[in-house]
Amino acid sequence: MSVIQQSFQVQFSYNIQFTKNLFAPENSLLIDFLRNYGSPTFKKKILFLIDEGVAEAHPYLQDAIRNYFATQDAIELASDILVLPGGEIVKNQPSYFDQVLEAIDTYGIDRHSFVAAIGGGAFLDMTGYASAVAHRGVKHIRIPTTVLSQNDSGVGVKNGINYIGKKNFLGTFAPPVAVFNDSNFLTTLNDRDWRSGIAEAVKVALIKDLKFFTWLEEHAFALANRDEDAMYQHIFRCAELHVQHISSGDPFESGSARPLDFGHWAAHKLEYLTNFSIRHGEAVAIGIALDSVYSHLKGDLTENDLQRIITLLQNLGFELYHPALAENDKINLWKGLNEFREHLGGQLTITLLKALGKGEEVHEIDFELVKQAVDYLASKVCVF
CATH class of the missing domain: 3.40.50.1970 (Rossmann fold)
Structure with missing residues (x-):
């Protein structure tokens, strides 16, 4: 041959x-x-x-x-x-x-x-x-x-x-x-679109940069109230972290790992379930909250760290629960997880949190814990 x-x-x-x-x-x-x-x-x-x-x-x-x-x-x-x-x-x-x-x-x-x-x-x-x-x-x-x-x-x-x-x-x-x-x-930009993109900064800070997460906590109200200097600093650092990640490993995603999609598997499905009535960033904020609660229920994230995440998202003005998450006994959400795996190809790979500023890739999801996380958000936070 x-x-x-x-x-x-x-x-x-x-x-x-x-x-x-x-x-x-x-x-x-x-x-x-x-x-x-x-x-x-x-x-x-x-x-x-x-x-x-x-x-x-x-x-x-x-x-x-x-x-x-x-x-x-x-x-x-x-x-x-x-x-x-x-x-x-x-x-x-x-x-x-x-x-x-x-x-x-x-x-x-x-x-x-x-x-x-x-x-x-x-x-x-x-x-x-x-x-x-x-x-x-x-x-x-x-x-x-x-x-x-x-x-x-x-x-x-x-x-x-x-x-x-x-x-x-x-x-x-x-x-x-x-x-x-x-x-x-x-x-x-209207206030929703101004706020929406900040969710991506919270995402990348949570998985990569504790210092940036702390900066977001300190400047949350300034960002929510349209402080242009704070917005400029946040955009520059967030973009910098994104391009550093793209150039450092697998830019064309030949594998199944997508850490920059932390919080996104549920967000993508939620956008469709709401007929795109919520912005992508709003859905990502909910997805971040859901996966953070899941990480806590799994035993990897402390109660204090979880509350810091929830508080930051709320201080930025995000609502962190939508009834569509629970529709059809949460089966629709389960379908979203499978669609995310299919989109990646191969093994399911989801980024969760081990600590603030530290992401971890997992290949299995306990959907009973996902259901509990949905119920947690339903009972604890604001509703669209």
């Missing part, structure tokens, strides 16, 4: 830039990046996609983009800017994915050109997936506009859409070529 063995590595590198008023004429950050990226011999084009909610909150944005590119000739701006819905609807309806692909085709966006998406996490998920599959990959720029996308989903390497009733059933691992976090977009 003859064998040809092949092995090669592909280097990925991208920066997460923090700025304000990205499209102000005096801010050359984006145009400098575009000019300097890749070969200067290629004529580069850029297509902008905007989350509808962002377009409504920032009515000047499309004119600002056009004015920004009008004074230079290094990059050709596509004549139309595509505005599509944000939120889970853009991941649930295939027609929006099709519209992005059609725009990439119409405006000749090739592998040396760029698709720049401005929006929240779900919007970036869908547009990143479309960019990754068009021509087997066009250059994707993320401009996150929510707390959750600036500190978590927008700085990572995953893209996807929902399919056959399952979250992120279709998707790719395809890093962006750059991320631009513009703090100006956060100023128009």
Whole structure:
């Protein structure tokens, strides 16, 4: 038998830039990046996609983009800017994915050109997936506009859409070529969206960084009350922890371990059970509370540590129980656990807590204890 063995590595590198008023004429950050990226011999084009909610909150944005590119000739701006819905609807309806692909085709966006998406996490998920599959990959720029996308989903390497009733059933691992976090977009968020993304910071602090968890405790009321400096510090540290994790081990998740999904197995199912009436971050906060209670009932987390977690989440303004958790004698939640295992493939791997700042991977879940954890939350905390 003859064998040809092949092995090669592909280097990925991208920066997460923090700025304000990205499209102000005096801010050359984006145009400098575009000019300097890749070969200067290629004529580069850029297509902008905007989350509808962002377009409504920032009515000047499309004119600002056009004015920004009008004074230079290094990059050709596509004549139309595509505005599509944000939120889970853009991941649930295939027609929006099709519209992005059609725009990439119409405006000749090739592998040396760029698709720049401005929006929240779900919007970036869908547009990143479309960019990754068009021509087997066009250059994707993320401009996150929510707390959750600036500190978590927008700085990572995953893209996807929902399919056959399952979250992120279709998707790719395809890093962006750059991320631009513009703090100006956060100023128009409503209180729920401002708060929602902070759940991801609590998550990563609990499994990786006790010092950051303590910082969140000390600044919880400032964050909840829209202190911009506290929000900036929290986003930077949370994003930093996320990218450090991605680069340190298994960036494309070839194994079954996903520690950055602590609290997410229940959250993903809860989003569907509530027909996405609760935000992703709100569902994650509930999932964190549920898995923290489970860790306590399992004997791995002290009562005091559990109360610190519950208190922090409540001080941030989260409600930590939803009746959908208990529907159908909690069988729906059990189905969510199985769906999470199927999504990972192979062995069930869930991250739980051994202590504050220390996660642990487990491969078995005692669902009777999960039921007890649901009942604990139902009796102890606020209800949606």
